[in-house]
Amino acid sequence: MIKVQDLTKRYARTVAVDQISFEVAKGQIVGFLGPNGAGKTTTMRMLTCFLPPSAGTATVAGFDVLEQPLEVKKRIGYLPETPPIYPEMETVEYLRFVGKLKGLSGAALEKRVDYVCERCAIVDVRTKLLGKLSKGYRQRVGLAQAIIHNPDVLILDEPTAGLDPKQINETRDLIKDLAGEHTIILSTHILPEVEQTCEQVIIINKGKLVATNSVRNLQAQARGAELVVVEVAGRTGPLDAAIVQHKLQQVGGVSQVVCKQQSDSHAVFEIESEKGRFVRGDLARAVVQAGWDLNELRPTAMTLEEIFLQLTGSEAPSEEKAAPQEVLQ
Ligand SMILES: Nc1ncnc2c1ncn2[C@@H]1O[C@H](COP(=O)(O)OP(=O)(O)O)[C@@H](O)[C@H]1O
Numbered sequence: 322m323i324k325v326q327d328l329t330k331r332y333a334r335t336v337a338v339d340q341i342s343f344e345v346a347k348g349q350i351v352g353f354l355g356p357n358g359a360g361k362t363t364t365m366r367m368l369t370c371f372l373p374p375s376a377g378t379a380t381v382a383g384f385d386v387l388e389q390p391l392e393v394k395k396r397i398g399y400l401p402e403t404p405p406i407y408p409e410m411e412t413v414e415y416l417r418f419v420g421k422l423k424g425l426s427g428a429a430l431e432k433r434v435d436y437v438c439e440r441c442a443i444v445d446v447r448t449k450l451l452g453k454l455s456k457g458y459r460q461r462v463g464l465a466q467a468i469i470h471n472p473d474v475l476i477l478d479e480p481t482a483g484l485d486p487k488q489i490n491e492t493r494d495l496i497k498d499l500a501g502e503h504t505i506i507l508s509t510h511i512l513p514e515v516e517q518t519c520e521q522v523i524i525i526n527k528g529k530l531v532a533t534n535s536v537r538n539l540q541a542q543a544r545g546a547e548l549v550v551v552e553v554a555g556r557t558g559p560l561d562a563a564i565v566q567h568k569l570q571q572v573g574g575v576s577q578v579v580c581k582q583q584s585d586s587h588a589v590f591e592i593e594s595e596k597g598r599f600v601r602g603d604l605a606r607a608v609v610q611a612g613w614d615l616n617e618l619r620p621t622a623m624t625l626e627e628i629f630l631q632l633t634g635s636e637a638p639s640e641e642k643a644a645p646q647e648v649l650q
Pocket residue numbers: 332333335336337338355356357358359360361362363364
């Protein structure tokens with residue numbers, strides 16, 4: 322459904338997007354991940370025909386973003402990072418306005434407006450001014466305008482940024498719901514969101530593609546370095562977690578030991594091994610030989626956040642940054 326080949330965007334001094342290539346199949350929901358400034362918004366703006374690529378190509382449903390922008394726009398719904406704000410417009414007025422720009426009119430337009438209001442749970446703010454809406458409602462109106470023309474593809478730039486946890490859950494559920502009908506690319510810096518919502522991830526860093534894979538494969542790949550959870554208990558009396566931690570740290574091939582939980586009698590550690598070292602046997606022996614009980618020892622998957630750190634060498638950012646307003650067309 323989406324095909325990107327060597328896509329590049331240069332600004333005067335920066336290469337914002339540097340020869341990235343990826344494909345998204347029909348019906349997939351893909352997470353677009355990367356630290357601030359990685360080039361996510363720039364890529365999305367090229368896919369939605371707001372910004373011409375400097376080099377490379379991108380097609381949506383077989384139509385080229387540069388050569389057939391009208392065909393592309395018909396098939397894409399876009400929620401920009403900073404949606405345009407028309408504070409003096411009522412919700413339905415705004416949806417009609419966007420719908421008309423997308424070529425809808427008359428009864429068909431009214432039908433779609435009703436449908437998206439229902440779908441995005443904004444019926445109760447139909448006649449409210451956009452300027453008076455809470456951030457959560459405004460975001461849902463943003464999603465409603467993105468799907469007004471029933472596009473094949475949805476491109477959502479940080480759809481949950483700036484929302485409170487309850488609103489995040491509601492928006493996430495709505496997006497998952499929409500995934501049945503549309504192919505979706507969403508960018509986010511909230512990594513668990515990708516784990517919960519997406520099947521595939523595309524990770525970019527400094528304009529370059531670092532990984533494109535299924536969430537499950539990425540986790541398997543990263544497991545080359547083992548992550549093991551170990552629960553240790555004192556056999557005869559109280560247990561000093563610090564002593565246990567020190568002991569585990571000394572096992573060959575162990576790179577990091579983090580105490581996750583402790584009480585008088587037991588402690589739980591998360592242990593990371595060096596890449597290519599498998600330390601479970603040695604960990605078990607060390608615990609038993611020291612006279613403690615080994616209550617549990619199991620390998621665990623790395624979280625996407627840990628994988629992300631490994632691939633990009635940078636923390637996932639949590640700060641918002643201002644972006645220029647975008648005009649919908
Ligand atoms: N209009 C612009 N002019 C010059 N540089 C820009 C412009 N827009 C973005 N950039 C630069 O391009 C890079 C990628 O930005 P962006 O696509 O917004 O990243 P992200 O959305 O991943 O945070 C950044 O270094 C940013 O400073």
